[in-house]
Amino acid sequence: KAGVTQTPRYLIKTRGQQVTLSCSPISGHRSVSWYQQTPGQGLQFLFEYFSETQRNKGNFPGRFSGRQFSNSRSEMNVSTLELGDSALYLCASTITLAGGETQYFGPGTRLLVL
């Protein structure tokens, strides 16, 4: 099976702009989670979608939003970009097996805000 794919891999934006990142989970996985990774804050959970519904949300401002489509692909949007939004954004798809849930990560989208 193909792994988790994220597009684009790199983005440069300026303050005040908005950005949309895309994630395609592993075929058959219906849950998609998003994380932000920065040198200062580490890896932080943004939100999780399952069957087009947001089930869980981390402690991020409303400028961060997401959605999931019927084919399980997910997008996250950041509006009114700030310098501090520069980060690696990781998407993970989850499979539930007998041993519980396991998340598999994509390569990430590196966002630079100037």
Added chain:
Amino acid sequence: AQSVTQLGSHVSVSEGALVLLRCNYSSSVPPYLFWYVQYPNQGLQLLLKYTSAATLVKGINGFEAEFKKSETSFHLTKPSAHMSDAAEYFCAVYNAGNMLTFGGGTRLMVKP
């Protein structure tokens, strides 16, 4: 929510030496614990996971981790380090709502 703490943000070993990366968890119930590795400019790769089936968990690339309830620990080990093991390693605990909570990470450096 459950959390994990990784002791040592940087660990340096010689090639062929034992690798020991430390992780302690905070949980009042049996946790699901994970180790992930991140190579430069890449995402996270799953090394292994603990699900209470066995306390010693074997993962990929020769890594293993032992769950010790008495010490609330889940340390990652590898008997003999290889240059290709140089990367950043993250311990994580599963929380409800498909949320992983990560430790701060440990950067492993391998000296020739």
